[in-house]
Amino acid sequence: MTEWQTDVSDGVAVIVCPARVSMAVAASFRDAIAAAVAQAPKVVVDLGPTAFIDSSGLGALVSGLKTCRQAGGDLRIAGAGEQVRTVLRLTNLDRILRPQDTVEDARRDW
Template sequence: MAIKFDKREEKDKLIISIHGEIDAYHSGEVKKFLKDAINETKLPKIVLDMSEVNYIDSAGLGSLVALYKDARMAEKELVLASLKQTVMRIFEMTRLDRVFKIVQTVEEA
C-alpha cells in the first residue's frame, strides 16, 4: 500500500495527515516529507493526523523519533493526533507515549 500525505495550515499549526503504513518500506519517504515540512513552515506546531495509519513498525518509530528531534532543533512542537488503538499500543509498549505529546483529536493539539 502506497503512503500519502495531505498538508493544511490552521491558525498556529501545520496539520499533516498520513494515509498508509509507516513501516520499513515507507519510513524514508515519511522522514523526507516531514523533515521538509518542518524546515519549510514558519508555524510553531506540527500536528501529525495519524487517523489513517493502521500500522507502524520499529523503522517507522525510529523515523518519528528522528523527526521529533528535528522539530525540537527547529524550536517547533511535534504532536501526534488520532492514533488508532493498535498504533497507540505500540507507543505504550515502547514507552514513546511518554516522549511524544499524543492527543485524541487534531483539534486538541
Template sequence: MKLNVIILELSGIVDGIRGNELRREVSNIVADGAKILLLDLKGVNFIDSSGLGALVSAMQMMRNANGKLFVCSVSDQVRMLFELTKMDRIFQIFADQDEFKRQIWTTQ
C-alpha cells in the same frame, strides 16, 4: 500572532518506505518555518520499527528547529505499540484534531 500549524494525515502502514517519505515531508515543513506539526494517525493501522524511528526523527527535526510535534487519533494497536516502546512518554498524544485545537491553538 498567527500560529504556523501543519497537520499531516498519515494512513495505512508506516514502515521504512513511508517513514523515509515522512522524514522528507517534515524536513520540508521545517524548512518552511512551521513551528507546530500535528501528525494525525487516524488512518494508520500499523507502524513497524522503522516507522517508529521516522516518528522519532520527525520529532527531533521539529525540536532542532525550536518547533513542536504532536500526535492525534491513535488507534488501539498503535497506542499499544507506543506504550510498549515508551513512545507514549515522548509524544504528546491527543484524542483527535478537535482536542488538539482546543488545547494547543487556544493556549499559544
C-alpha cells in the same frame, strides 16, 4: 510512493498519515516532516487513518520530533488507534509523544 498530505494553517502544519506507516514509507515520512518543519516548526502528525505502525515509522516520528525541536517547535501526534497506542506504550515513546485524541486537541493551547 506514498503522498503525504500536509496542510499549514495558523502556524501549525498537519501531516496526514496513510493506513500503514512502515519501512516502505519511513524515508518519505521523514522527508515529509522535514518539508513541513520548513513551513511551520509546530507539526501535528494525524495518525487517524493509520491502522499499523512499525519501528521504522516510530524512528521517523522520533527523528521528526528532534527536527521540530531544533527549529524551535514541537511535534504532536493525534488520532492514534489501538495498534499505534499499544506500540507507543510498549516502546515507552508515549512519554515523549503523548497521543491526543484529535487534531483539534493537539492544536489546542499551541
